[in-house]
Amino acid sequence: MRKLIRSYTFRTVVQGLITIWAVMTFTFFLIRLMPGNPAQIKIDEYVDRYGMSEDQARQQVATLFNYDPDQPVFEQYVDYLSDLVRFDLGRSLTSTETPVAEQILRFLPWTLFSVGLALLVAFSLGVLVGLAMAYWRGGLLDNVMTVFASVIYAIPDYIIALLLIMVAGVQLKLIPVGELYGGSTQGIEPGFTVEYILDLLKHAFLPVFTYVLATIGGWMLTMKSSTISTLGEDYITVARARGLPERRLLTAYVGRNAMLPLMTRLAISIGFVVGGSAIIETLFLYPGLGRNLVLAIGLRDYTTMQGIFLVIAISVVVSNILADLLYGWLDPRVRLGGDKGTE
């Protein structure tokens, strides 16, 4: 038992749980400090539009939202926590009938699909190009790509998105931006059909392309510098001296070792996949979690906001833990816990 408590994994997990709890609590209170109470807005609406009395409206809203604005904040908090333990994220304050959990499950796949795909493409491509840049350092590819990567790395993703829409879409009419908005085309039956999958890819193209452009520069530059330092290691010279073919050298010796420091970054990026990019999804009207979050914020939909924040926090924490474990798995020095041999 003591061994368990002291073990690295256990401590990491406990730390993660505490982080999640802290995020939950923080968002819960922060949101309630924000001006503009949605229940109050609804109550006012009932009073104005339907001519209800203040009390009537208040009762109506309380039953409707399963949320009593007069309840002390602390009691609300306790209710919230006890519901959470039962995986009940509450009901949305604005679209009353849907539980928040259901809503999240509806939007999450879109985000996972688009941002995940983008991350996969950006990482693999970035690593390969970065490796090549370092390997043929000072060559044409290196020079061109270094400039390219630095430039796009410096541009924020929403600017890239706007440029895509304005330049490629509106002015040059290269991309039928209007057709590509949304998650899928109305009328195409969802399912494992070629038509549907192609349609999904078509609609995901703009956000994915934006994400890839926005992040690939970072991967290329990091991989390049990591590869350069790996190439300077003695064991590379020694492996060359052993007459290893370049291909084996490039994969098992240079590539693998240079990728090690990037794996942590990758795992952390995976954590942020869930949050997606609120602005990008909004710009392209992509039905993901990020756009939903923006909508919820606009409507002061506390419960939805809390739910989404919670999911984002959990995914970041979990991927951090995964990053730790992954690094340990890839690097035997960490895995086996240090030096057994002494000098």
Added chain:
Amino acid sequence: MSTAQRAPLVELKHVDRFFRKGNATLKVLQDINLNVYPNEILCLVGESGCGKTTTGKIIAGLLNHSGGEVNVQGRPLASYSDRREKAHLRRTFQIVHQDPFASLNPSHTIAKILSFPLLRHKMVKNRTELAARLLELLELVDLTPPQDILNKYPHQLSGGQRQRVSIARALTVQPKLIVADEAVSMVDVSIRIGILKMLLRLKEELDIAIVFITHDLALAKYFAWQGRIAVMYLGRIVEIGRTPDVIGNPAHPYTRALLAAVPEADPDVTRAKEEMPLRSEDIPGLLNIPHGCAFHPRCPFFVPGLCDAEVPKLAVARGFNQEAACAPLELGLPLTTYAG
């Protein structure tokens, strides 16, 4: 020796030093008893991980001890409480590191590197005095002509010159003790001896004590011929005494093994050297230091039931002038090869 009559500069009494590593405790030093006298040369030798550098840092006041007592100039270290006294203490003991390139700020000129401690400790009154002192310091360490060196940056100097600058910097505050930690290990052979000779000259001229830490026994022997050598193994001193005694007539089996193992720059001598085969080639880790004498699993003269029972104390055995921590020697037993 005249030095032994003066009160010690630093006294280590039963000093331990532990480091935590994850959940384990590394016993880097255990029960170190060591005095450093004014104007003496004390050499700490041993292989990596034996604790010689840690001992040096404790002597120089750069590292706290975990157990035991450290007395500085006759008073317990803890009694130096006020800031002025502490600053004075820090000035009295200086350390020179192995790599002068890492220890000299690459973006400062030599003049600036040397002025900084002089000004901070208010060792000079005005600019004229500062300028004179800088030239004097560089001349002390044989960097001549000093005017040429002052405005250079560390990377413009050779390795040997950089190490001389490190020494000059240690001298700025007029120390009584310098800990030289592998100070010439990175310097080329042809230049090394010049630096050592200079250190010996400075010791005489400026009345300083030098604690010389090295893994190179031949170098230790040359440098500390007039002084003492302490041989360390796995965090303890196993043998200590005057250099000619320790090198010429080693007592502890570990010292004997080291001396037998060192190759010599003389083909006939080195090829005729009689090897002392150890029972094991692997040094135990600090996490599992063997019980009793830490050397017993490797020692060719192992006596079961004696060597692995208790930690031997440093004592002068018959036939020797120096102290060694070896139980059979202390009992006057002949060292015979262990057959089991």
Added chain:
Amino acid sequence: MADGSVVLSVEDISITYTTQRGIVQAVSNVSFDLHAGETLALIGESGCGKSTIVLGLIGLLPKTGKITTGKVTYRRRDGRLIDVLGLNKEQMRQFLWNECSMVFQGALNSLNPVLKISSMIYDTARAHGMRADEAKKRALSLFEKVRLDPLRVFNSYPHELSGGMRQRVLLATALLLRPQVVIMDEPTTAVDILTQRSIIKVLKQLREELNFSVIFISHDLAVAAEIADTVATMYAGEIIEKGPVSEVFYRPRHAYTLGLLEAAPRLSTGAEELMSIPGSPPDLIDPPKGCKFHMRCRFVTDECKTTKPPLQASSPT
């Protein structure tokens, strides 16, 4: 011991590095022959060009380095002569380790930290067409010879081994494909005394059993005295003295060799007087005329400052 036949012949090799400050003449007109079974020690201080020569020999000079003159001839076991500098990339790749292997300084950095020792062995074997089971068998027997626990070491990661063990692994790996020449670059430099002793011991024993030739690069005169048959002293990119170990150590002809010997402390003597060589090595971007050592030499004459002395036999050997 040397049986007379020359395995590797280096003739008049010169190597330069291009730096921002100018062209560094790192190695100038170096020649030597390595005989079968011979151990040749190249001794000298940092920057003397000893490591550059061997990197040049095995085609691993950095991009800024260039071999400007010279010829390197290697004689294979079947008697065929190979022009080493004329090999193309693929031929060089095959030449390395099969015919000429290397043991580098700093054993930890010489091993890929994320690969097991076994992968390193298999990689090396596969690169040269040796079957995996044969490679394993050969590696285990070599590990045994260098007094390692064969199976344990075979399945270990580098960081699980001590410095001495890693160095012995590298020594064993160097012999995997039975090369005729093993180049060792300061193999005992960063290790402790007792570890150094065990490496020297293992090296001597392997040399006796397997009869390969060694080019031993070191700044440590003592190790050279112990294992070399022939010693070549290098200074400022040149071999300034070369001869049998006893000649060079007991009757040094060059003032620099003499200076090195006078600066080397010995254990077995009592109190000793050592001397250092004044000054520091010359800048090889703008090397001095005449003998490159003349500014530091206590026997300097006017002729030394203008005329470059050739390497010539001055005692019958």
